[in-house]
Amino acid sequence: MDATALPDGWNLVVGRTDLSTAQLVAAPVPELRDGEALLRVDRVGLTANNVTYAALGDSFRYWEFFPTRAGWGIVPLWGFAEVVASRVDGIEPGSRLYGYLPSGSHLLVRPGRVDERGFRDANPHRATLPTPYNAYTLTTSDLAYEADREDLQILYRPLFWTSFMLADWLVDNSFLGARTVVLSSASSKTAYGAAFLLQGQGCEVVGLTSRRNVDFTESLGCYDQVLAYEDATSLSPSQPALYADFAGDEALTATLRTHLGDALVHHVVVGVTNQQPGPAGTLDDTGPGMFFAPDQMRKRVAEWGREGLNRRFADAWRRFAPVVEGWVDVVHSHGPSALEKVWHEVQSGQTAPRTGHVVVL
Structure with a gap:
């Protein structure tokens, strides 16, 4: 589908047996129910890591995070999203979150374990999936967040x-x-x-x-x-x-x-x-x-606690981020068509090692 003809809601889907095949498809913006929040995907990165998610989509269950029609998959991406509507106490519209997002315009979540740090998506289809991928972190309480390094966080975190x-x-x-x-x-x-x-x-x-x-x-x-x-x-x-x-x-x-x-x-x-x-x-x-x-994360959470692990990671990130700024050339693009184009480039192995793709949706 031509991106100019897309409605407010859309997904980029790829062939599960042929990752070089990709399509932009319309996806209705979900209706909100009690206990749910609607996120608008704002800014995402696309790297070889996302291709790995697709290559291991069946064996590591990555396709199950964002289900779509048979034979196709929605590739998970990391990035930032904005809460556009909420029927959950403690999750306010306008809040900015970092987490695991679909290759698409929106994500409907059912926040559980809500606190000042954010929440975990408690949607039933994600209940048996690895918990680190279900966490959404509010930028206001993220130890590793730096507003002027969002692109680095998207690409590297x-x-x-x-x-x-x-x-x-x-x-x-x-x-x-x-x-x-x-x-x-x-x-x-x-x-x-x-x-x-x-x-x-x-x-x-x-x-x-x-x-x-x-x-x-x-x-x-x-x-x-x-x-x-x-x-x-x-x-x-x-x-x-x-x-x-x-x-x-x-x-x-x-x-x-x-x-x-x-x-x-x-x-x-x-x-x-x-x-x-x-x-x-x-x-x-x-x-x-x-x-x-x-x-290894579960082992360290048991030994250090979640806060202890997060502090150690944030310390390491703050040592790494200033150095890696000199190692990457961030390339920005905009919109669903750009996301599809970047997918083809990264999936085919054409991206130079210094290039980091950030797509603003």
Whole structure:
């Protein structure tokens, strides 16, 4: 549908078996009932992380957050929304929230556990989905919020949560005995966020990337060594290594396994930038397993409390944000048609590593 013909409500849907297929479709603005609030999606980011959500949409249940018609999915995005109507005490129209949003114009939520920080969406279809994705945070009480850095928060905060929890998990587990951590897709935002946090933690950090991105990745200064994928066999097999796999590239994994042999003490899949779902598994064995940030978050909430975790994250974010401002070129676009265009660009892998897309809706 032509964006100029869209009514007030709309969604961008993508083919669940062909992520390169996308359509703008009309979606009636929901009617409000008691206990509900209506959010207008205002400003969102679109990165390779969102493509990962789509690639893992079935196995990790990402498609279930914002249901749509059979065969299609609404890709979750992170960003800011405004409360335009509310029948919930403590949720006032005009409030600004950060959270997990649909690729569309509106989101109907049923706020639960409302307090001064925000709320969790208690809609029944989200009850068994990972709770961190159900939280909506008011900007007025967000420890990490800075009004002049909204774009950075949109682009990096969800990725940096994964970076933060991955780095925390590695340190918490003494790197599983490794003395070198190898990160693929080292030019990606999540990978270099983790590398930034691992500096000075007592383990060598090596980044693998495409040859065209070597210079950019080296310029970040957060890796001890950067190698092109073709040069991965120059890694030393003389000391134990852990492979944090952000690429999901089976050929690269096979090369590293053959080259490092017994020196490869663990292989954990963090992302799938090649858009092929990674292996199932746990983080308790030495074979491949998916790293799922909410698992480590739950552990730390139990140990530190929610406020303790949020304070530590905010401290890390405030160290990272001023640095990363020099690493990204924010590109703004406007409207539903722009969102569709950016989806195609990011999904096809055409976005340069320095580019960060923010779409104002």
